[in-house]
Amino acid sequence: MSLALPALAAPRIRLWRGAGDFARAQPLGAVSFVIICLMMFAGIFCTWVAPYDPLNIDFASILAPPSWSHWCGTDAYGRDICSRLIYGSRTALVIGFTASFAGASIGAVLGIASAYFGGKIDDYIQRLVDILLAFPLIVLALVVVAAFPRFLVGGIDVNLIAAIAIPIIPRVARVVRAAALSVRVMPYIDAARAAGYSHARIIFRHMAPNVVAPYLIMLTAFIAQAILAEASLSFLGLGVTEPTAAWGLMLSGNAADFYREAPWMILFPGIAISLAVFAFNLFGDSLRDYLDPRFRV
Amino acid sequence: GAAQAQTPKKGGTLNFAISAETPHYDCHGSDTYATLHFSSPFYSTLLRYNLNKFPEVEADLAKSWTVSPDQLTYTFMLHDGVKFHDGTPLTSTDVKATFDRLRNPPQGVISNRKATFADIESIETPNPTTIVFKLKAVNSSMLDHFASPWNCIYAAKDLAADPNAPKTKINGTGPFTFVEHIKGSHVAGKRNENYFKQGLPYLDGYRGIFMLQAAAMLNALQGGQVLAEFRGVSPAERDRMVAAMGDKLRVEESSWTLNLVVVFNVEKKPFDDPRVRKALLMAIDRWGGSQGLSKISTLRSVGGVVRPGSPLATPEAELVKLPGFSKDIAKSRAEAKKLLAEAGVSNLKFTLWNRNLAMPYTPAGVFLVDQWRQIGVEVEHKQSDTAPYVSALQSGNFEVAIDFNNLFNDDASLAMTKYLSHKGNPLNMSRSNDAEIDKLYEQQVRERDPGKRRELIMALEKRLFEQGYQQPLLWWHRIVLSHKTVMGWKMSPSHNLGADLADVWLNQ
Amino acid sequence: MEAQSQTAVRPTETSAPLLKVEDLHVHFATSRGLVRAVEGLSFEIGRGEVVAIVGESGSGKSVSALSIMRLLPPLTARVPKGRILFEGRDLLALRSEQMRELRGRDISMIFQEPMTSLNPILTIGLQITEPLQIHLGMTDKQARDRAVELLNLVGIPDPERRLGQYPHQFSGGMRQRVVIAIGLACNPKLIIADEPTTALDVTIQAQILELMKNLSRQLNIALIIITHNLGVVARYADRVVVMYAARRIEQGSAEAVFHRPRHPYTMGLLRSVPRLDRPRGARLETIEGLPPNLAAIPPGCRFAPRCPFRIPVCDEEPPLYPTDTGGLSRCHRHEEIAAGKITWTGAGGAGVPAPHDTAQPLLSVRNLKKHFTIAGGLRRKGGTVRAVEDISFDLYPGETLGLVGESGCGKTTVGRLILGLEEPTAGELRFEGIDIGAASAAAMKRIRRKVQVIFQDPYSSLNPRMTVGQIIGEPLHVFDLAADRKAASERVAELLQQVGLRPEMAARYPHQLSGGQRQRVGSARALAMNPSFIVCDEAVSALDVSIQGQIINLLEDLQRKFGLAYLFIAHDLAVVRHISMRVVVMYFGRIMEVADRDVLYREPLHPYTKALLDAAPIPDPTIEKGREPRLIQGELPSHLAPPSGCVFNTRCPLASQECREIVPPLEEKRPGHFAACIKV
Amino acid sequence: MLRYTINRVLLMIPTLIGVAVLVFFLLRVVPGDIVEVKLRGDGGNVSQETIEMERKRFGLDRPLIVQFADWMIGMAKLDLGRSMWTERPVIEEISLRLELSLQVAIMATLIAVLIAIPLGTLAALFRDTWIDYLMRIITIGGLSIPSFWFGMLIMLSLLAFFNWLPPITFTPIYVDPVANLKQLIWPAIAVGYRYCAVVARMIRSSLLEVLNEDYIRTARAKGVFERLVISRHALRNALLPAITVIGLEFTFLIGGLVVTEQVFNLNGIGQLFVQSVSRNDFMLIQGMVMLIAAFYVFVNLIIDLLYAWFDPRIRYN
Numbered sequence A: 001m002s003l004a005l006p007a008l009a010a011p012r013i014r015l016w017r018g019a020g021d022f023a024r025a026q027p028l029g030a031v032s033f034v035i036i037c038l039m040m041f042a043g044i045f046c047t048w049v050a051p052y053d054p055l056n057i058d059f060a061s062i063l064a065p066p067s068w069s070h071w072c073g074t075d076a077y078g079r080d081i082c083s084r085l086i087y088g089s090r091t092a093l094v095i096g097f098t099a100s101f102a103g104a105s106i107g108a109v110l111g112i113a114s115a116y117f118g119g120k121i122d123d124y125i126q127r128l129v130d131i132l133l134a135f136p137l138i139v140l141a142l143v144v145v146a147a148f149p150r151f152l153v154g155g156i157d158v159n160l161i162a163a164i165a166i167p168i169i170p171r172v173a174r175v176v177r178a179a180a181l182s183v184r185v186m187p188y189i190d191a192a193r194a195a196g197y198s199h200a201r202i203i204f205r206h207m208a209p210n211v212v213a214p215y216l217i218m219l220t221a222f223i224a225q226a227i228l229a230e231a232s233l234s235f236l237g238l239g240v241t242e243p244t245a246a247w248g249l250m251l252s253g254n255a256a257d258f259y260r261e262a263p264w265m266i267l268f269p270g271i272a273i274s275l276a277v278f279a280f281n282l283f284g285d286s287l288r289d290y291l292d293p294r295f296r297v
Numbered sequence B: 001g002a003a004q005a006q007t008p009k010k011g012g013t014l015n016f017a018i019s020a021e022t023p024h025y026d027c028h029g030s031d032t033y034a035t036l037h038f039s040s041p042f043y044s045t046l047l048r049y050n051l052n053k054f055p056e057v058e059a060d061l062a063k064s065w066t067v068s069p070d071q072l073t074y075t076f077m078l079h080d081g082v083k084f085h086d087g088t089p090l091t092s093t094d095v096k097a098t099f100d101r102l103r104n105p106p107q108g109v110i111s112n113r114k115a116t117f118a119d120i121e122s123i124e125t126p127n128p129t130t131i132v133f134k135l136k137a138v139n140s141s142m143l144d145h146f147a148s149p150w151n152c153i154y155a156a157k158d159l160a161a162d163p164n165a166p167k168t169k170i171n172g173t174g175p176f177t178f179v180e181h182i183k184g185s186h187v188a189g190k191r192n193e194n195y196f197k198q199g200l201p202y203l204d205g206y207r208g209i210f211m212l213q214a215a216a217m218l219n220a221l222q223g224g225q226v227l228a229e230f231r232g233v234s235p236a237e238r239d240r241m242v243a244a245m246g247d248k249l250r251v252e253e254s255s256w257t258l259n260l261v262v263v264f265n266v267e268k269k270p271f272d273d274p275r276v277r278k279a280l281l282m283a284i285d286r287w288g289g290s291q292g293l294s295k296i297s298t299l300r301s302v303g304g305v306v307r308p309g310s311p312l313a314t315p316e317a318e319l320v321k322l323p324g325f326s327k328d329i330a331k332s333r334a335e336a337k338k339l340l341a342e343a344g345v346s347n348l349k350f351t352l353w354n355r356n357l358a359m360p361y362t363p364a365g366v367f368l369v370d371q372w373r374q375i376g377v378e379v380e381h382k383q384s385d386t387a388p389y390v391s392a393l394q395s396g397n398f399e400v401a402i403d404f405n406n407l408f409n410d411d412a413s414l415a416m417t418k419y420l421s422h423k424g425n426p427l428n429m430s431r432s433n434d435a436e437i438d439k440l441y442e443q444q445v446r447e448r449d450p451g452k453r454r455e456l457i458m459a460l461e462k463r464l465f466e467q468g469y470q471q472p473l474l475w476w477h478r479i480v481l482s483h484k485t486v487m488g489w490k491m492s493p494s495h496n497l498g499a500d501l502a503d504v505w506l507n508q
Numbered sequence C: 001m002e003a004q005s006q007t008a009v010r011p012t013e014t015s016a017p018l019l020k021v022e023d024l025h026v027h028f029a030t031s032r033g034l035v036r037a038v039e040g041l042s043f044e045i046g047r048g049e050v051v052a053i054v055g056e057s058g059s060g061k062s063v064s065a066l067s068i069m070r071l072l073p074p075l076t077a078r079v080p081k082g083r084i085l086f087e088g089r090d091l092l093a094l095r096s097e098q099m100r101e102l103r104g105r106d107i108s109m110i111f112q113e114p115m116t117s118l119n120p121i122l123t124i125g126l127q128i129t130e131p132l133q134i135h136l137g138m139t140d141k142q143a144r145d146r147a148v149e150l151l152n153l154v155g156i157p158d159p160e161r162r163l164g165q166y167p168h169q170f171s172g173g174m175r176q177r178v179v180i181a182i183g184l185a186c187n188p189k190l191i192i193a194d195e196p197t198t199a200l201d202v203t204i205q206a207q208i209l210e211l212m213k214n215l216s217r218q219l220n221i222a223l224i225i226i227t228h229n230l231g232v233v234a235r236y237a238d239r240v241v242v243m244y245a246a247r248r249i250e251q252g253s254a255e256a257v258f259h260r261p262r263h264p265y266t267m268g269l270l271r272s273v274p275r276l277d278r279p280r281g282a283r284l285e286t287i288e289g290l291p292p293n294l295a296a297i298p299p300g301c302r303f304a305p306r307c308p309f310r311i312p313v314c315d316e317e318p319p320l321y322p323t324d325t326g327g328l329s330r331c332h333r334h335e336e337i338a339a340g341k342i343t344w345t346g347a348g349g350a351g352v353p354a355p356h357d358t359a360q361p362l363l364s365v366r367n368l369k370k371h372f373t374i375a376g377g378l379r380r381k382g383g384t385v386r387a388v389e390d391i392s393f394d395l396y397p398g399e400t401l402g403l404v405g406e407s408g409c410g411k412t413t414v415g416r417l418i419l420g421l422e423e424p425t426a427g428e429l430r431f432e433g434i435d436i437g438a439a440s441a442a443a444m445k446r447i448r449r450k451v452q453v454i455f456q457d458p459y460s461s462l463n464p465r466m467t468v469g470q471i472i473g474e475p476l477h478v479f480d481l482a483a484d485r486k487a488a489s490e491r492v493a494e495l496l497q498q499v500g501l502r503p504e505m506a507a508r509y510p511h512q513l514s515g516g517q518r519q520r521v522g523s524a525r526a527l528a529m530n531p532s533f534i535v536c537d538e539a540v541s542a543l544d545v546s547i548q549g550q551i552i553n554l555l556e557d558l559q560r561k562f563g564l565a566y567l568f569i570a571h572d573l574a575v576v577r578h579i580s581m582r583v584v585v586m587y588f589g590r591i592m593e594v595a596d597r598d599v600l601y602r603e604p605l606h607p608y609t610k611a612l613l614d615a616a617p618i619p620d621p622t623i624e625k626g627r628e629p630r631l632i633q634g635e636l637p638s639h640l641a642p643p644s645g646c647v648f649n650t651r652c653p654l655a656s657q658e659c660r661e662i663v664p665p666l667e668e669k670r671p672g673h674f675a676a677c678i679k680v
Numbered sequence D: 001m002l003r004y005t006i007n008r009v010l011l012m013i014p015t016l017i018g019v020a021v022l023v024f025f026l027l028r029v030v031p032g033d034i035v036e037v038k039l040r041g042d043g044g045n046v047s048q049e050t051i052e053m054e055r056k057r058f059g060l061d062r063p064l065i066v067q068f069a070d071w072m073i074g075m076a077k078l079d080l081g082r083s084m085w086t087e088r089p090v091i092e093e094i095s096l097r098l099e100l101s102l103q104v105a106i107m108a109t110l111i112a113v114l115i116a117i118p119l120g121t122l123a124a125l126f127r128d129t130w131i132d133y134l135m136r137i138i139t140i141g142g143l144s145i146p147s148f149w150f151g152m153l154i155m156l157s158l159l160a161f162f163n164w165l166p167p168i169t170f171t172p173i174y175v176d177p178v179a180n181l182k183q184l185i186w187p188a189i190a191v192g193y194r195y196c197a198v199v200a201r202m203i204r205s206s207l208l209e210v211l212n213e214d215y216i217r218t219a220r221a222k223g224v225f226e227r228l229v230i231s232r233h234a235l236r237n238a239l240l241p242a243i244t245v246i247g248l249e250f251t252f253l254i255g256g257l258v259v260t261e262q263v264f265n266l267n268g269i270g271q272l273f274v275q276s277v278s279r280n281d282f283m284l285i286q287g288m289v290m291l292i293a294a295f296y297v298f299v300n301l302i303i304d305l306l307y308a309w310f311d312p313r314i315r316y317n
């Protein structure tokens, strides 16, 4: 028991204490975390939170300025911007999380493998990484989105997620590899090898947990990046398509035509994007400062 | 009106915006106004539309013309002393060469007018200033075809040298001569000093500046960096500019020879069932939609297959009887629901293909999704770039799509070609084959009496909508903005017309 | 203000000490709470005097030094109390600008890490001339000449050329010389050296220390040496300050402190170091337990918890009593100690484990070679490092084979080759007669289990993400050594007890353990697979003297219990002598000498072994001060350009022409005593 | 050093080939082709054979491998082929836009670096003080605000406050610097903000790292002026990692400005990308991708050489 129990119990305890320390050490981080939670809440319970149906066209109240009935005004179709923002947070989060998680995880595995095996494997992976890095993001996105027959999950195109996730892979792979290299030379890895454990065991049991810090940091940072990317792609009309509620989309299309008369059309979505991305960046940042011993007092 | 009354002033350079850049200069092989707004000022055509009394036609290169009573022979007298920009005089052989190229282009040359001039049997040139066209059969819109702006007259020797010369080389008889084309920036022309029409053109020259962002174009217009854009803007844009520029701005409006079309792929279930197609059409509140959409998009007029307001258009009173045009939308939707139930697809789900252009495709798509939502049909809106979109429609890998009918002039027959049977007609995306429609079309083309022709057209329309293969959603509404200083330019229902700038002058 | 009045009162009082630290307190505000790093430290040092500060790691030595320089981390560190009078001026009261002027000119400091304490992207020249130009306003020319002079002084050949070079072009010893040169640049009155040689090899260490000592004598510079190497203290210090848990616990002249310590800790410390000059006792006497956590210090005498002579009085904090030896001691019972009523007896124990000598060696190494080709020309020029060159030796069951040599000589590589962590370039390894190179996968797996390892660095040798329980238990269920979870956890508990840890520790994470405890866990992990042979790579080098003793004893106990064989890699000759039965001396990838311990230490044959033994200082001032230095000259040669013939010829006092030509074979000069030298 | 350089240059080749393969075959997955866009994009009534004819003319009917080989051979001769839309040389098409994109990128870089260095340094020096927090918020803001939205706001405020808008036609800086700046300064600012943020943060963290180094302590112990400690000992070491980000961000700006260019209606590489993708102008896309990839590897090379130049540990080995 004493073997199994601590294994399970200890991390949980540390998690809670960790959360406490984190809040104390990184007040900004804590704030950003609260913002993120709010977003998630809005995203998950949007059907209850949102005052209107985001798809409901109402030509009677086109481009209505912010008012009590429409907190953020309405857009060119008379749809309630506030509601669309709330529903949009779902889109943003789903894309942000899935893309960033997929990208970061694949990248991490590549990075660790690259560092652990070294030699040829390392060379090949590094070459691949170089190629992906040299490849202009925008083209990658444009083509991936255009190329493959689209496959929808909850109104969100998996291609879009792929398009956003792929560029993340090489970047994470680089960083994780660097971290993994320093872990690779740690005596406890030698000890594990001397004990004759399998590669899989050493990679996943001994190395992976020790590069989890850079992984987490990159993960949060790239959630932010992914949300931005989604916004940009939607702005180009490559991402989510009307009438789905998505922040980037709300800045594009006929917003371009109307934002001079109806600034609220671009103001609030812009703020929403910035705030969300800000929160994730700040959180990732604080996480870095918190996890990175160099930055600890 | 009043503007035209003043006596034109000579001189000045006109800067206007062209919201697309043409890939090449050849009118014959193009369908986009981008080519015309670029090339028209350099070229002449045999006839042209008289934009003051549209849709009447008037002479251009031809001084005059006669049509034989049996409507099978067209004879044109050319102006004499007409010179190409490179100095070579224009003769009937040049015209013949041009029309031969149009009706059966040599290997490697593309003519999008092949079908249009298919009825021509032979072209004769009795003398340098006379040219005679002999037709196989009566064609009620032949004059329209001769007046079409796409038939730029090229020099025979150029074509002899290289059939594709016009793609890259400009040598016409038009009011302006080519100066430069800076890719991604602008095209410039200057006055053709020996233009065959005396005293024309008024302008010393012009600059067509390519501006692909509407927003940027409007800024430029407001800032006076360009004085006009001759294709058309959205109402929102109009309103903004009016607000910004007040009476410095001239706004001209007209219905437009463009419409969006709802297309059902009859080869895909359940759209092989007329009831489903009809039901979906009936759920669309065109009259309401036109109200709303006209505020935010270039969509406006409700109409049948022929442009509303044109001589052969179906009057509203008749139109409202057709499925999808009823003004009592509640009743119409209830009926639609019933039809779907009969067809056994009460909770229908499908993907609506749409082109990825902000204006007016996106609004149309958003509108349709919303309309169909209201009879419990769940629609997924797929917007994609032109290439995938076109190929999907061409290959029939779609269920329902928003297609577009770009009429390059105001000819009724042209307006109907889209609905002819799929075989031999790549324009018909619904892939429907309907002998009756083909028959009606053929009859109206060969019909000499306008009254009877109109009957036929209405019959065709009725058949088409009852079957509901495809149906015009809304017709576009053209709004052209220009500074009041720009005079002599004439508004028309087609943005392909009046682009030669010969009569345009600046009032400074 | 006070500083001024001080200077006013006695401006030119010759007897006045150069530096006088009075009741210095240093606190750190950390996430762990307030760390009282230094408490009430007072000492003084006169001109030209050499004072040593010794003490356990973490006892506040460096912090004290840094606070004299006013170089403590500004954000976290506070000096709530105390004065530091330098020539009568209170440094703590100076404006930072005034302090800056003092630094490098009057007081300079030499840090522990020669590898990192020079700026990699600036030339040595610039780094030496910098203080000259800043403090003495020299012109480039003057500064340059002075720099050359300095480099000569610290014994760096060809200074003119060297000035233009960058740190990475110097060896560790050379860099430390440069650092010293910088320290000397402006003829300071005081030099503070924080562990100036800890990172260096014995031979180099001796060179550097001699150099510093001589310079301080010549230039009459006062010297504060911070170290935990008692030998160094004995050799160089006039007076000694012993710190324990942030406090000064004893002080006195070197002789007094070493011969007549008046504090139990000091006594214990002196008894617990293995010594080259004394017959090897059966078992090291050790100070059990750990120093207190400075964030939460228990009341009373700070050493009491570890003190065998603890009595009720010890519950209150003892003051500093003046002792009969003229020093100071912070122990209530110092008189009894003086009276000899109290003599230190650590945990006693049985005698040396006898090697179970059997015909067949457990491990036999033949002509082992390992060459590293340094990777592609991208960042570095390619080349091969001959880390291990033609090594052969046998190791018998239950035996401890010591492996000594200077840093970089290939000790670790040998260990790694035996562990199968590196592929040998050539040569054969036989374990229980089975050729490891040719062994089947199954056989390999078996061997792997029999051969285990304990690493040097207690911090990085345990996976920080696993609990002690998991670390020790892992092999059990990977290799099904335990029937079920229950059995496994029982085994873990048993192992923990065997290495002297309480079973509850299983729930802890490594970062919750002290260095010594981690080494114990490391040993437990090695034992879990009941091996017959353990490679101990510098297993105790990173530990404090007092802890070191504990681990060494542990290893011996285990050996006795399980008849283990050890390959004991270390560079501390005394430790090797203490624990091992036979000793292999390596130099530059080759074996120089192999002999039974006592033989080797009594009458070494190889000049290199001699040099090593000479260089190592003994913790006894009378002996050390008496002994005049027999220094081995020069640096380790570069691995990329190894010397021809005998690798040692570049530094060997006996070296002759033929030494540069023929590679001496390892021959049995006397029965059981091998040496690779043609001169003996 | 020389062999190092050669080595690096050789390493570029496989990367570029990889990019070529990737882009070529990736593009071929996109349904439909430029011929359809050209002839049917505007609903023109053209027969299938016409389409086929055009395909033939562009050589789209040949097997992919042949097309690929053709293209690669062309590139070997530094000929990127012709745009299928305008049928003009790809080089020509690109060079028209490159100038503008380059200028914006360079201006953005200047703005960013000039602001970032002091900003990052201050933040590091006053770590965990309000200065640091402020700078942290500002820079994270830079990472968070979409450049294109920022651009919109700039436009909006220009219009609102000065009722003025930047010119829309590009005038080369050597023709009329004023007009040129009037147009390009705004996008440069719009993207410069983010850029600046990235660099400043890098400088901050690497400076913090360097300030923990022993040699800084040594310098202080020598009594070097604090100014000098920072400028001579710390900053020079800390700038190395910053160089990398600067370089990478810079390459990103070439062709990465798509959205911003849209907002400011700049006729730059980014725009060209979007247009040619929407037209399936494969040759042009491929050409641009190769150009940018080459640019990327080249800048990386420069960075590494700069490293070597700055850092003697690399230079002398």
Ligand SMILES: Nc1ncnc2c1ncn2[C@@H]1O[C@H](COP(=O)(O)OP(=O)(O)OP(=O)(O)O)[C@@H](O)[C@H]1O
Binding pocket: A297, C028, C029, C030, C035, C036, C037, C055, C056, C057, C058, C059, C060, C061, C062, C063, C064, C073, C076, C228, C294
């Ligand atoms: N910057 C710091 N922040 C917090 N605590 C510190 C800091 N520096 C030192 N300490 C604490 O102060 C105490 C004394 O540290 P110091 O470095 O003086 O020990 P030391 O005697 O030099 O040990 P060693 O022999 O290992 O160098 C230790 O407990 C250490 O944890």
Ligand SMILES: Nc1ncnc2c1ncn2[C@@H]1O[C@H](COP(=O)(O)OP(=O)(O)OP(=O)(O)O)[C@@H](O)[C@H]1O
Binding pocket: C372, C373, C374, C385, C386, C387, C405, C406, C407, C408, C409, C410, C411, C412, C413, C414, C571, C639
């Ligand atoms: N993986 C490696 N690649 C290249 N060179 C190496 C590698 N491992 C060790 N070396 C070199 O081999 C030589 C011997 O290294 P090794 O670590 O065995 O020496 P050591 O005696 O253990 O030194 P120390 O006492 O400092 O631990 C050193 O010069 C080292 O630089």
Ligand SMILES: [Mg+2]
Binding pocket: C061, C062, C063, C194
């Ligand atoms: Mg220390």
Ligand SMILES: [Mg+2]
Binding pocket: C411, C412, C413, C537, C538
């Ligand atoms: Mg070692």
